[in-house]
Amino acid sequence: MVLGKRSDYGDAKYAGVQVPFSDDIPKTVESYGLCGFDFVVAPLVRDSWRPPAPAVPENGSLPSPLNRSDCLYINSSQWANQVVGAVSEWIQPDAADPAERQRSTAALKAQLGWAAHLGLQAVVLPPPHAPGRCPNYAGVLNQALQGLTHMALWLTVPLIIPTSGATGGVPDGADTAAAAAPAAVSPVAGVGGLDGWEAWHQVRAQCDHHNLLGAALLVGPALPSPSSLRRWAGEPVKALLLPTAVFTANKRGYPVLPKGHQELLAAFFKLGVQVVITGGACHAVPAPAAAAAAGPGSKQVTPAPAAAAAVGPGGEPLGFTVTDPGESHPLRPYWEYLCFLFRRLEVVGEQERQEASYRDYLQVPLQPLQDNLESQTYETFEKDTQKYTLYEEAVFRALKDRQAAEAAAAGPRDPLDPAYATDAPKPSTSGRPVVLMVVGAGRGPLVRASMRAAARAGAALRVYAVEKNPNAVVHIQHMLRTEGWTEHVTLVSADMRHWQAPEPADILVSELLGSFGDNELSPECLDGAQRFLAPGGISIPQSYTSFLAPVTTHKLHHDVKAYKDLEHFETPYVVRLHRHYLLAPTQPLFTFVHPNTDAPIDNARYDSLVFKRDPADGAAVLHGFAGYFECVLYKNVLLSIHPPTHSENMFSWFPIFFPMREPVYVPAGGEVGVQVWRCCASHKVWYEWALSAPVAGPIHNVNGRSYWVGL
Amino acid sequence: MVLGKRSDYGDAKYAGVQVPFSDDIPKTVESYGLCGFDFVVAPLVRDSWRPPAPAVPENGSLPSPLNRSDCLYINSSQWANQVVGAVSEWIQPDAADPAERQRSTAALKAQLGWAAHLGLQAVVLPPPHAPGRCPNYAGVLNQALQGLTHMALWLTVPLIIPTSGATGGVPDGADTAAAAAPAAVSPVAGVGGLDGWEAWHQVRAQCDHHNLLGAALLVGPALPSPSSLRRWAGEPVKALLLPTAVFTANKRGYPVLPKGHQELLAAFFKLGVQVVITGGACHAVPAPAAAAAAGPGSKQVTPAPAAAAAVGPGGEPLGFTVTDPGESHPLRPYWEYLCFLFRRLEVVGEQERQEASYRDYLQVPLQPLQDNLESQTYETFEKDTQKYTLYEEAVFRALKDRQAAEAAAAGPRDPLDPAYATDAPKPSTSGRPVVLMVVGAGRGPLVRASMRAAARAGAALRVYAVEKNPNAVVHIQHMLRTEGWTEHVTLVSADMRHWQAPEPADILVSELLGSFGDNELSPECLDGAQRFLAPGGISIPQSYTSFLAPVTTHKLHHDVKAYKDLEHFETPYVVRLHRHYLLAPTQPLFTFVHPNTDAPIDNARYDSLVFKRDPADGAAVLHGFAGYFECVLYKNVLLSIHPPTHSENMFSWFPIFFPMREPVYVPAGGEVGVQVWRCCASHKVWYEWALSAPVAGPIHNVNGRSYWVGL
Structure with missing residues (x-):
């Protein structure tokens, strides 16, 4: 059952629930389905299962107690749509004991193989140990990823890795490793713990940013700062794992979330991320009234007045009014609270709704000078x-x-003057x-x-x-x-x-402006046209300036990489940026003024920018640069797609995205330095760009070999 | 209005109509739409329009009488969905007079530019002159194709090019050219005229088989032999142009088609090709009864008894019972006759219906030995x-x-014998x-x-x-x-x-069989397993044989080419062949027998096959080879996907397709020679293949560099 039929956030949002091992998966799916959940996260094998010792000869040996029979009660599409597998928590491919390491590696491979065989859409993986301390785990995942075609791996990532205790199922041995984490890994500002993002980044970097590897963020009772949380907007976050223990109780005993958690969920709902409730019910809700009163939790919250209106034609009844048999389920109040939060999201504007299908979709910029538009x-x-x-x-x-x-x-005029x-x-x-x-x-x-x-x-x-x-x-x-x-x-x-x-x-x-201002060769065209501008004549626009900011956008980087060639990494794209994160505020880059009184006129440009990260925001990954423009049409009449000054309700331009060949790790408090050239030749104009910090990188698009705009 | 809502032929079939120039396109579309037609083929400019002479200076000159205003009465999506442009018939880019050639070239470019500007889905082009006699026409089209992203060019191709008179709008000068066509172009058997396929092939070969160039077959009163018509099944035929003059009248004066034409239409309906009626009404249909009596035309034809049942829920009323205002349109009887023919098509079997989405879709064969299946x-x-x-x-x-x-x-047995x-x-x-x-x-x-x-x-x-x-x-x-x-x-x-x-x-x-029999390494696996077969033991299957035939399939060749690499041209694909044509009957290639008593066992194979074409079938183009297998499970229990012996209702295997790097012209009566190797190494098995006739070609997939099956 969807959380609410709202077309303005694109796909309806789905909610899942983590369940214990069951030999009768169809019944489990049905029972939690009645409660409202769309899918279950279920262990792939019994908790007691261990792989056979390697000494057992392959010849004729039966495949061990992986043995289960539910696979025949449920067809492939049900497995794929309603069940996410959970890998056993005891698995430790980086254990100190070689035998334990071997057993963990074999068990991980066997469980992933079984999940792929069933055609599951995704599998939740146990959390990695402290950053940099799980090379074997990353190695096994990386090998498994090479063989997968569509099943996704969701790595559990605690937002904060406690330094004083174990996370999830990680036993004592790992604590020592976590405590001895490299000095480069800074604790998250304001919270006593390690930054979960660092652990995530280590694993996914070792897996070469594989697109089937995503993060399932484990939300604890304490949250990192909002500014450090924002980094996740550009990452492939697939789910939020939300323990029931994180909920507090309102006056009437209903489970509600603290304000910070509410905002976190709202932000991820908008990015299309689903929520998975974990753990058993731990709030004593007064039984008879359960279905009627959920929702109005903390003081900031008031139920949406027109609840019924949010249901589309043919929509499922929503939490507030349903009377189905699932409403007595102990997890029902948690599900209803998620509904409440989802339906409370502000309505999306008409313009953004129309642009939804363009979100994070790469478009090669137009060449209106060279080609005739349709x-x-x-x-x-x-x-x-x-x-x-x-x-x-x-x-x-x-x-x-x-x-x-x-x-x-x-x-004063002389009306008889023949000049008039x-x-x-x-x-x-x-x-x-x-x-x-x-x-x-x-x-x-x-x-x-x-x-x-x-x-x-x-x-x-x-x-x-x-x-x-x-x-x-x-x-x-x-x-x-x-x-x-x-x-x-x-x-x-x-x-x-x-x-x-x-x-x-x-x-x-x-x-004549493009997404980056001058990138459709407005300067060259207007320089040509100003021959016939009278002295003192006015050009509208009078000037324009491009802006740049470093950006995290896993999705776009993956889409560029999917072309498997250098050319696409050296091409700027027009994109409606959605799942992205700016590592620092934008800075102005190139300005052009019209009419251009320089002699001789030179529209080539070079500049380097340095973006400084706040140490409290943590480390981040850089996938490229987002570009915008501001244009002075005439005096204070401004036309802008630069976020701080964006002209209201104007949709002619999406931002531009300059990719980097390889994602770059930017440490907490680090700098991002970039150099950009605008190069001009007799028949074409192009950009070149390169990183100077935190590490120097290759100059992209040298001589315009991959991308240029024809004159 | 669709010809009939039948899901068994995939998309509903559409019918168009050629109309004279109109300044009010929306009205034209509406009027023919009421009659039943889904789109119109309309001239892009007035017949009198000519491009400005090149002497006129570009500076400030107005864009000539291309000038029309209907573009503002109709939005882009209507243009795209309901109007196919028709290029002026007077255009002759290969005229003998240089001025006329220049004018034609300029006019063709201007009209194609205008059509692309409007965002039309397709444009109908005048027929080419005799084969090989229109190099400049092909040159202009080829240049235009480079700039197109989605608009298709439909080249009018008369099935038979008359040798005694001009085709379509081709004036006298061209007749001479046609009469002097190269000797290689054979007249179509049984009909006094040149083979239209040859003219088509010349142009499309010069345009490098561009996927946006298709054929609009002009159907005359006389038809080539059915066997030569079948060649078109593998070609990118986009429409049949069907002049009203081709219709005959039945006893009551209604337009009907001769039997051969009925079969032609049925064959193309099944391939998803649309029909365009051309010319004015030329049959005197008794006015009042028009709507009630259309259809039952020639004697072989009886109306489908359960006509109403063929209409899906929400379907448009069909020709036989409609009473809309369009039914008095003079072309209405022709449209109704098309409906009648379409609805009379035999019902498609359940299996074929399920396979419809796989038609002509390339799949890389499974490697079940190397990978675990899901x-x-x-x-x-x-x-x-x-x-x-x-x-x-x-x-x-x-x-x-x-x-x-x-x-x-x-x-006779001794019951006391301890052996029992x-x-x-x-x-x-x-x-x-x-x-x-x-x-x-x-x-x-x-x-x-x-x-x-x-x-x-x-x-x-x-x-x-x-x-x-x-x-x-x-x-x-x-x-x-x-x-x-x-x-x-x-x-x-x-x-x-x-x-x-x-x-x-x-x-x-x-x-363990693949689409080509041995291609999933059944021989290697069974050779390994026969160690434990008792002397005189039986293998089921006992033997299998692969079969090969040369094939025309523009669609598949284009899809392979779209990968833009050599590797994909050296890979065999599993494909549900649909729009294809076998240039000759299949021939057996490799046979494997189990148990294999050879010593030593060698599963490498080499053979060459020669396929001879009947001269009466005309020339054809070769895109690769279609492969099948026959398998003897035990004695006379046969399992086969070889068309002549295909096991009924069996759908586990689609045919295999071996592409050629370049399409090859096979002249009428010519031979296709092919060499195929099955190569074995310690860790892989692969095929290599090459053409030996009509021309020798490169050996594909040498050393299994592009495709192999892992052992």
């Missing part, structure tokens, strides 16, 4: 009304400023119509925005719409006829870099 | 009851033969239980089949079930307990090649 692409961009409202405002203010300046400069007797179609207050050129007019949205601005400003405009795509021009022709603008707008089917304008422009309007 | 894979195989019925029958006959032989050899006082659990009529070993027992289906056969034969069996996958053995254990067979069946968790059997076997049963 009609549908224009159609999509034109739907971004917010962007054109900003352009209209920019043109309006520029026209107003011109009017003010002309009025001031002209002083122009034959402009609709003389503005300043006499001469303003010459405005839209360069890269597409299907005409900026022509429309400019005409609107002129009407508002009471200014007469003479517009030139310059567009190199002959197919797009057909649409502008139609617009001019429909709107009655044929007298005011001259249509030019030409490349702005080569066109010979018949008169100078007062205002040059363009929308 | 439970689900066993589960799927075990559903093939027909296969196990054949095995049961084979074991039954072998047991019966043993009983007969023993009875004959023993003569065995302690077998259930003495059979012949006294001693038969020792039967299942090698590669999996989850036990052959154990079950053998026990059944023994019960039928009244024979006592002592069974050994040998299986190397320890996870599968768990299932057999359960089966033995459930069936009460623990006393009769000994479970052996071991590799048959290394196991030391405690006694010799009378019968050795195995199912």
